[in-house]
Structure formats: structure tokens, C-alpha cells
Amino acid sequence: MQYKIILLICSTCFLGCSEQPKEQAVAQEEPTIQTGEEIYLMYCASCHGQTGDGKGLIELDRPARSFIDGGFSFGNTVEAIAKTTRSGIPGTPMPPFVDVLTSEEIIRVVQHVRQFAPTMKEVLPNETEMVVKERPAVARGMIPPIQDGLQLHPRGLLVGNPDGLSYEYRVDDVRLLGIRQGKFVERTDWTGRGGSPLKPLGIVVVLVENGNPNGMFQSKDGEPLHAKLKSTNVSTALGIVQYDLLDDEGKIYATVAETCKPTTGVRALIEQQLLIHAQKPFLITIPTTATMDDASAVPAGKHTRTIIHAARESN
């Protein structure tokens, strides 16, 4: 029963005392932000040691990690250590802190933990990240729903250009779903047994028809034409996606080579350029969210059409 009495005294002080012990004065202020070090000393040091050497006061069957040695169970980036801190390590005494610390507190304590390691080498790009360098890059794999409520696409395609823009396609009808800006893609299927969807890293700056566009091509009679992937090409400055347009009977109407890039000088507009070699005339129905520079009817022969997408503010 003793602690109840103490609480009572405290609350009395809180209401009326003028002379207060120092600790309680602190406690009365707006909730203070604890530094990473303070959080560390409170929650981590008992096992990992005050200096991060893994020699805490609690004796464990499996010694706690020494941060001084620079090793971390699941990666040494802030995100990786934060994840470990949030979720704990099953099968070890490392508990999850997700219900104990706020996300901000976890980040602060992780930043503190990272300081223990003498030469913290940032693993960038990390092992499973695919980075676009001087050439465009293409990544094939499953792509997760580009927006909540949409489908996973078992066959997906990402084209990354050196300018930091990347283009996300579902392959079954070769449709551009969205345009991203930033890092390219995390090859999450490089871990475990494989078979998990890719994780595109860029921020979506264009979502074509809410990420679930309709077919874009029809015969002159309005019959839908099916786009079938023919190739991807990274030999020029911009990645090229090439496809055939076929009717239900498999008759080829056209071959289209598609490239995408920001319009000169105006990054907020992105053009999807179609180099068309049409054997038969057909129609293009552009996404409701876009505009096109020329007529929707495409006669037989070689033609270009440029579909322009307006990008959202990416910041």
C-alpha cells in the first residue's frame, strides 16, 4: 500500500506546494523530450551496457549485442535498427519496443546507438537496392498495389531512367500505372526463399487513372486491342518498352515503342512518347488524367503520339 500514499503526497504537492524537490519540478513541466541517450539508459543499457559494449547488468543466456563492434542483427541503417527495436528479435531476449516507445523516441535512441560504432559505414546502396546509374535500368518482378485497394500484379515492370524518374507498368497489357520520382527499387525478392513483390522506392508523382487504367487501344470499330510485351531496351538515354497491338484473333495492328521523360524544362509535366509502326489504323483512348498532342485516330504507317501527364508536387 505504500506506493499509493506516495502518489497521494505527490498529487498534493502538485496542487499546492511551493517548495518542490528538483525531480518533481521537472515532472511538472510540459512532458520533456527525452534524448536518445536518456532513452538508451532507461531501456537498453541494462542489457547492452551503458557504453554499448553488450555488458549490461542483466545476465542473459545469449549475450546482448555489443554495438561497439559495429554489428547489427538486421542491418545498420537507421531504418533497420529502428525496425529491430520496434519488433524485437524473436527467439532472443531482445523485446519489441513498439508499445513502449513512440516512433520518434525509437529514432532518437537508434541514432544514439549508431554512435557507439566507431566507424559506422553506411551501407548505401544497400545490398538489395537496384540503383539506376548512367544507363536506364529495367526491373521485372511482382509489383505490389500502387495504391491501397488495388491489385498486386504478378507480372510487373519498372523502367528507371538516370534522371531519377521511374515508370511502373503492369505487363499483362503493358499499361503505365504510375510515375515515380526518387530511388529506383528494392529487390525484396532477393531475401528468404524469394517470390515476394518488389518494393518500388520512388514517390508516386503520377497515378494514371487512379493506378488502374483501362486499355488504351481499339480497332477502328471500337474492338479493344491487346498490348503484348515485345521487349525492353536500355541501350539509349531513356528506357524503351516495346509492344505489339493485337486483336482477339492475334492479328497485329501495330508495334509501339514507348519512352517516357519529363518535358524539357518543366518537370511537372511528363510525356509518354509512342513511336508507332501501324500496319492497320487504330484508335488511342488516353487516360482521363492525361492529354495527347495529336488525333486519337492513328492511320497505318509510322507516327508518333505524345501523351502528357501532369505530375503532382513531389515534395
Add this chain to the structure above:
Amino acid sequence: MLLSMITCIALGSPFTIDYLSPPEGEVLEVGGMGFMSDGDMVVSTRRGQVWRIHNPSANNPKDAVFTLICEGLHEGMGLAVVDDEIFVAQRCELSKLVDLDGDKIIDEIQTVTQDWGMSGNYHEFGFGLPVDEDGNMYVSLNVGFWNPHWWHGKSRAPYRGWVLKVTPTGKVEPVAGGFRSPAGMGLLEDGTVLVTDNQGDWMPVCPVYAVKEGAFYGHPASLRWYEDQPDVEPSDTQPPTVKREHPVLWLPYQWSRSTGNIILDTTDGPFRGQYMIAELTNGQILRASFETIDGILQGACWLAHKRVGSAYHIEYGSDGTLYAGITNRGWGGLAPGSGIARVIYNGDPPLEMTNGHLLTDGFVITFSKPLTSTPTVTGEKYDYNWWWEYGSPIQNLETLQVNSVTLSDDGRSAHVSIDNLEAGTCVMLKIENATSHDGSALRHNEMSYTINKMPGGDLAYVAKQVAPPIERGEHVEGWMYLTWADAFDVWTNDGVIACNAELDIDNPTKFVISDGPNALVARSGNSMKTKFVVDAGTVKLKYMLAKNAAAEIQLPNGGVVALTDDDQNGYLGSGIWHELEVKFDDNPRVISSVEVNSVRVASDVAVNNRVATPLPIEIRGIKGEVAFGDVRLQHLPTELTREWKQLRYDENDFVATGVSWQIADAGDLIVDGSGSITIPVQPFSAVGFDTKIYGNGTATIAFGNLVVDVATHGKNKTGGITGHPINANLVGKNEWCTIEVIEDSQTSVFLNGIKIITTDTDRSIVGSEIVISVQDATLHLRRVFVK
């Protein structure tokens, strides 16, 4: 310097194994392999990369030059080079990789075809890529695995579980189905497509099939894509009535647990004309030869090269070197787990069996060199079950009655006369006392032969149709997983650590340890013993020894099973995970059986070491480094009915909030959702019940103040009670268990008949209601008995 010297493992024999060195930091998880006309090797990897390797046959393996020529593919589990054009089987399509400007770097990836289905399931790998004389390419497609019954593979998109032919124009023609995880392909000398499959549901062990168009190979999931079959998901448990085609070989489980591709040996080495088979888990290469008996293809197999690493795809180079593309990520297997091994023939022919030819009364076995004298031959025959269970133990094991062995005049062949050979069995022959004139001993002395047909006799299945076993998850099987989740929770641990472990190929007396949950590693003197005792049961675990290491399993009845790094019985060698199953009993006090990788190594061994009361199960490191894991114990609980009475409740009295409930036909109460249900009952002082949980959430059952946890997620796992949590995941998701709580002077909790908690608490089973609370889960409750 040290590294390069030691990574070259000399076998002291006709073959040397070494490893090419990929660029630092690069991991080559090889799925496909081929050669360009200039001798460069090209490999595709599970990471969707394609590497071109110049000078792969360099004297010093470090001199091979690696260039990344393509990346970003959706896995590359098959590769073919046709007229210097590179084709890759991606998970999503068959592609041609084109270098447009002659710099050897791939510029364009052309789709050859995508005409097969993918549902998005992780297990839907696509493999390949043999090319026949007419330029047709072949791919094989895995079925998918879904929860909760992942062991029932499903074909939820067209042609999963099939082999497909892709014609040179890119047209897809389905060839045959009934496959499960057909991870390796190849071609017979006559162009027939060969496929290996992986042990699991409807695959008792790993088979090799010679694929006939339109035939069915035994896994029912893909039957729906046959034109004459309904497009429905077949029964999970009932065998289909469609005629099955026989494999040409069933590979003994102790030799192959995850089979890769198969290739014809066309080199001038000692195995010309025979077939080599990659084996991933045990990290070795097998050899096979086939023969036709009355029109039926079947054959023999042997071990060829041990300790290669996790070989998934093998190919011969033009110099006769056997290259093994290695990968085991997520699957496990002998180290190394990635890269490229070379098995180099030194030109000194080994003494091996070269062929096994079946006769009505035995075998003619030929040898690569003349023998000095007649060898001794013993053998066994056995068959398997064809059922939905994951793999099949050996069934109907019988000793072969070897009448006589007659060595030919030239010493090159032996006629082994056997009385009791029969179709529908596999035979394992063991040859002893065989030496050649130059003093070599037989390099591998066991031969396995798959008898689908005896000459002149009838065809019979080796994998026999049997009554389907009871569906898992339908009754209490009694298995407890002692090292799942918190691996140390139910153990008293003395120094064992949880980590990932792989044999250090530079110092095989040690493991390379890294962070991870896959192994418990003990060094000499370390041990783990259970905090509870049982009198009888079955203990299963997997173990791996470093070179020269030893460990012991102390059984409750005083018996001890010693695990040593000695090449005998079912033991395969250091660095390889083995499965151990030990049955022990208290009355009579015996070790009823010991099996290593399903090979019976001991039975009915009397235990003379008397112990007064049962001991905890203890796993001890004796010498060197040992790894173990997935320790399971089966101890079936006694029937609850003894002096208990079944609890009656009136469903009209149920008060449910946030959950739905139903009483199933079998009388099970099923509570689903997030919330609770309150059931008024008569007071009682002891309770026992069967329960299981499915879903990602948790549940509790409160009997008065006593709250019992039922959960496979979260912190408090099944079997814990108020104030006494269980952190090990002792019972799997969707598996029935029996929980009994008895209060006398103490409160005791029995899980599957094992007392896992004893506590001196005040009586807590008071009150007259049961409250079942579930969070995002489905709880089943059956047979609630009280006292």
C-alpha cells in the same frame, strides 16, 4: 593466400573440387548455366542477374573474370545458349537477351513468351531450360503454397505444375502435368525431356521423370488443366483416379532431398554416357544410368561427388570440368550456399560401378576396372506411400535374399543372383570387398535401382496408393515445438546460442556464425535441458556437426543417443543438416527406434542405465561445434475421460460481443473475430480440453480467474496461464492440442500430457463462467472436460 589454398579441397582421388571467385560483395545464386562458343560461361541467378564468366576453366579459379551483363530479371532459374544467343527462363516469361552493340552487355530483353499463369504466390518458380534438337525449349512450373495447409500445393493459374514446350516461334504447348516443384530439367540422349521433382505432397521422395506428352505425374493440383478433366481444385487428401506415369528413378532420400537438374555426360571422363544429377540440400552430385525393360524406362543411381556445396544446376564445360551452380537461399543446404564449384577430373579413373542391369533373377553390375575377387553383396528392397503427406517414409522394408555373386572372367562384371526381387520396389545394394588390381577400393559402394517392371512381368507402382492419412489439424497429434519463437523458454540453457550457422569451408571444424534464428549452436560443454520431464514419446530434431564434432541426446529413460561425425548409417557428413527421430519408452525401458534422415539406424535397444525418475531431455555438445534446431517432442496425452465429466453448456446462455460463434457438426465450438463470449457453467476445480487457433491474432480462455493463453502470435503463447506466460510457440497454428489445468495444493498445467507449469497460487478456477476472448483469430474448442 591461406584462403585459396584451403578452398581447394583435394579428395585425394580422381576429382578435385574448387570454387570460382565472384567479384567481392557479389553473391551468385545460380539458377541457369550455359556456354558461349568462345568458352565463356554465362549464368543466370535467382537475383535476376546474368553474369558472363571469361576463362572459367583457368588453372587458378581466381583468374576467371566475371562481368555482369544483365540485371533486373524476375529470377533466372534456367538459361540456354543457342548459337551464341542467350535465353533465360524468368519466373514471368521466357526471354532472349540481346547485345545490340557487341560489347557483350545486354541491351535488349525480348519476350519469347509469357503464356503461362502466375497467381502471385511466392512458390510459383519457373525453371528451365533444356533445348531439343528442333530448337524447342522446355520450362517447368511450380505449384503454389497457401496457408494454412501449405503442404497441399495448389495450381491456381494455368499450367502451374506442368512442363511446357516453347517452340522456336514462341508458341507454348503444354506437355504434361502432375508435378509439384519440378526444379530440375534435362534431356535424355534421345531428346526426351527429363524432369526432377522435389519430395513433398504426393511425392514420397525426389523422382526423375522422362516426360511423355499428356501423361500425369502424380501431383493432383494441376489435373485441372488437362482437357479431359474438370477445371476444379482437386481434393486435398483423396488421391485422384487418373492413371499415373512412373518415374524412371526414385532417388533415395538420404542421397537427395532437393533435386536440381540432370545432364548427360558427354565428356571423355569415366562417366561418359551416364547422367549426372544436382542435389542441393546434401550438396552433392548423383549419377544415374537408365535401361529399357520391355519398353519401360527405369534405372540405377549412385553417389558421384560428395561435399560440392548446394548444387542446383550442373553443366559440363568443354574441357570436361563439371561446373555446379550453387544456391540455397531460404532452402538450406551444404555450404557453400552460393557461387560456382568446379569438379575437375584428374584423369585417374576411379573404381566405380558403371552400370546396373536388371535380370529376372538379379542384377549384372559392371565395374570401371576389373575386380581382384568376387565382392560381397547385400541389399534391401522397399516402397513408398503415395499420399498427401509431406514425403513418405520407406515402407515394406525387406532384406534381399542374395543367392550368389559370380564375377566374370575379366573381373569387370558381377552377376548377383537374388530370389525376391519384385516390381514396384526400390532396391538398395551394398557391395563390399571390391578392389581393383591397382589397389583402389570401390569409391561408392551403394547402388539404388527403381524397379517399375521386372523383365516379362507386370508394371507396379513403387509409390503405392494408400488410405489417406487423417488430415493434419483435425485431431491432437501431440507434437510440441520446443524451440519455436523463444527458443530457450522451456529449456535450462547452458551456453547454447541462437544464430545462423553454416560450415566454414576454410576451416570445417567450425561454423560461420551469423545473426539469425535458424540454429542453436553448442560447443563442447554447452547443453540445453527441458524444464519438464516425460516418460515416453518421440523426439525429433535437426542437427549439423562441424568436422570431428560430437553431441549427445539424453533421453528421459536414461538412454543416450550419440551423434558423431562418422560416415555411417544415414549420416551424410559435416556441414549437412540431418533429421533425427528417436522413439523412447519407459516400460519396457528401450530406445524403440533411431532414424537419421529416415534411415533406421537402430531399433529396440534396451536401456540398462537405470534412472529412478525420468530425466529431462538434454542436448549436449561433447566435442567441437554442433548445431541443432527445430526440436519437437510428441507425447500423446492420456484420454481425458478417466474421472472427468464432459462440460455441458447451453448455447442459449452464450453472451457474445464482437465475435461470431458456431457449434460445428463434430461439436466443436468455433469462435471467430475480435471480442469475447461468456458461457455460464457449473463450478469445477479442474478442466481439460482440446483447442486450436488459426489466424494472426491471439486468444485466451478464462475459467474464473484462471486465464489460459491460446496463441501462436504475440508474447503469450499457447499453454501459459495468468502470471506464468509461455514464450515458446509449443503448438503450431491450426494444430490441435490438449490443455489440462488441475488445482490441488498447486496449480499444474499440462500441455499434450506434459506438465509445463507448476505454481503455488491460490485457487483461481473459481466462478461459474468461461470467457473466451479472441483478437483477430479463430479459436476452436472441443471436448471440454471438468472435475
